Structure formats: structure tokens, C-alpha cells
Amino acid sequence: MQKLDKLYEGKAKKLYATDDPGVLWVEYMNQATAGNGAKKAQIEGKGSLNNRITSVLFDLLAARGVDSHFVRRISDTEQLVRAMDMYPLEIIMRNTAAGSFAKRYGVEEGTELKQPILEFCYKSDDLGDPFINDDGIVALGLASKEELDEISRQARAVNDALRDIFSKIDVQLVDFKIEEGKTSDGTILLADEITPDTCRLWDLRDGSGQIEHLDKDLFRRDLGNIIPAYEEILDRLEALADAEGVARRVTLA
Numbered sequence: 001m002q003k004l005d006k007l008y009e010g011k012a013k014k015l016y017a018t019d020d021p022g023v024l025w026v027e028y029m030n031q032a033t034a035g036n037g038a039k040k041a042q043i044e045g046k047g048s049l050n051n052r053i054t055s056v057l058f059d060l061l062a063a064r065g066v067d068s069h070f071v072r073r074i075s076d077t078e079q080l081v082r083a084m085d086m087y088p089l090e091i092i093m094r095n096t097a098a099g100s101f102a103k104r105y106g107v108e109e110g111t112e113l114k115q116p117i118l119e120f121c122y123k124s125d126d127l128g129d130p131f132i133n134d135d136g137i138v139a140l141g142l143a144s145k146e147e148l149d150e151i152s153r154q155a156r157a158v159n160d161a162l163r164d165i166f167s168k169i170d171v172q173l174v175d176f177k178i179e180e181g182k183t184s185d186g187t188i189l190l191a192d193e194i195t196p197d198t199c200r201l202w203d204l205r206d207g208s209g210q211i212e213h214l215d216k217d218l219f220r221r222d223l224g225n226i227i228p229a230y231e232e233i234l235d236r237l238e239a240l241a242d243a244e245g246v247a248r249r250v251t252l253a
């Protein structure tokens with residue numbers, strides 16, 4: 001597989017074309033951002049950790065019947081994925097009140113929700129990714145009603161599978177953000193990344209009674225170094241994948 005022109009550079013990843021039009025080459029960067037880019041830092045090792053975390057998670061999800069765009073990991077910081085037409089949506093699932101939800105509704109962080117909540121934001125840096133509901137998505141033509149039904153079904157299936165995965169490594173899956181896209185043959189699939197940048201993960205092994213963040217809130221809220229936390233998540237996920245005998249899609253040069 002040959003790496004060709006750069007197609008896109010986001011806040012945490014670069015995307016390149018390859019000699020196969022159905023496959024893209026993703027490079028994970030060390031950059032960390034928060035508040036729509038208002039806070040920025042280079043954190044050595046972050047790109048590699050997120051590349052490896054999202055790869056093992058896509059393998060663990062596949063073993064649970066949840067497909068994604070992931071093809072295989074090809075280096076510490078790079079992976080191949082299927083080319084997708086992305087929906088301009090941030091798809092957020094919440095199991096526990098935290099972050100913007102806790103603030104918006106005046107609920108204490110850590111309050112268990114009686115059922116998972118599926119939320120959407122319209123992806124637009126200029127507008128600050130505003131909240132949007134199902135009718136708004138269909139009315140603006142961001143996705144059809146049928147596509148949105150499938151996206152929502154998949155988001156809930158991803159949540160069920162991720163909750164199972166994280167409960168097995170003693171981590172509370174508080175909330176997370178995913179993105180979805182459509183391949184050239186019209187298949188809707190989970191895409192982008194699932195990492196501690198895009199999930200809230202609280203340690204259940206800690207036992208202190210305090211919230212022990214193993215995610216990007218350490219950076220967003222100036223609570224400490226993210227690297228040991230991300231390493232802990234990777235180590236536990238790798239151990240789980242080994243214990244479950246999950247097929248790993250990795251070919252290192």
C-alpha cells in the first residue's frame with residue numbers, strides 16, 4: 001500500500017490517499033486540543049497511544065459484531081481505514097451525567113442516567129459544533145431519516161459493546177463521541193476514532209471514592225498528565241484482547 005497526497009489535516013490526525021481509492025492512510029499526531037482548539041499542546045507519545053487504543057478497540061468491537069472503517073494498524077502512529085463519506089455529526093452517547101450535559105441540566109457529575117442518552121451536534125468549527133436534534137438533521141439534509149435511524153441503531157450498539165468491554169477492565173464508560181460515514185457502496189459504518197480523547201473513562205480500581213479520570217478531561221481541566229492514564233487504558237485493553245483471543249489486525253513494516 002502506497003501513501004499518496006495529504007487529503008485533510010484535523011486537530012489530532014492527518015489523512016492521506018493511497019493507491020487504493022477505497023482505503024485511506026491515517027496518521028495520529030501528538031497534538032492535544034480542547035475547547036474547539038482554544039487550548040493546544042504537543043504531548044509526546046499521545047499519537048502512538050491513541051492509534052494503538054483505537055485499533056484494539058475496533059478489534060474488540062469487531063469480535064462483538066460491531067463493524068467499523070478500520071482495516072489494520074501499520075505502525076505505532078498509523079493505520080489504514082476504509083474511505084468514507086462522513087456525516088457532519090458528532091454522535092454522543094451518555095451513560096452517566098458529566099461535562100456539558102451535567103452543566104446544561106444542573107445535574108451533579110457522576111449521576112447515573114436512567115437510560116443512555118443519544119445526542120447529536122452539527123460538526124462545524126465556525127459555529128462551535130451546535131446541538132441538533134433528529135428533525136434538524138433531516139431538515140438540513142445532513143442525513144436522511146433512514147440513514148439517521150441506522151446511525152442511531154449503530155450508536156446504541158457501539159455503546160452496548162463498549163460498556164461490556166470497559167466493564168471487563170474496571171473502567172466506567174461515562175460518555176463518548178463517535179462519527180459515522182458511508183462507503184461508496186452505501187454501507188453506513190462507525191468511523192473516526194475511539195480513544196480517551198473522545199470518551200470519558202473513570203477508573204473503578206481506584207477505590208478512593210474520588211473520580212479518577214483516565215481520559216482527556218485530565219488535559220481539558222488541568223488535572224494532570226494524560227500519558228500514564230492513556231497507557232493504563234491501552235495496557236488493560238491489550239490484556240483483555242489477549243484474554244479473549246481477539247483477532248488483531250496489525251501488520252508492522
Ligand code: TMP
Pocket residue numbers: 090092098099100101129175176177197198199200
Ligand atoms: P461533552 O460533555 O463536552 O458534550 O462531551 C461528551 C463526550 O463527547 C465526551 O466523552 C467528550 C466527547 N467529545 C468529543 O470527543 N469531541 C467533542 O468535540 C465534544 C464536544 C465531545
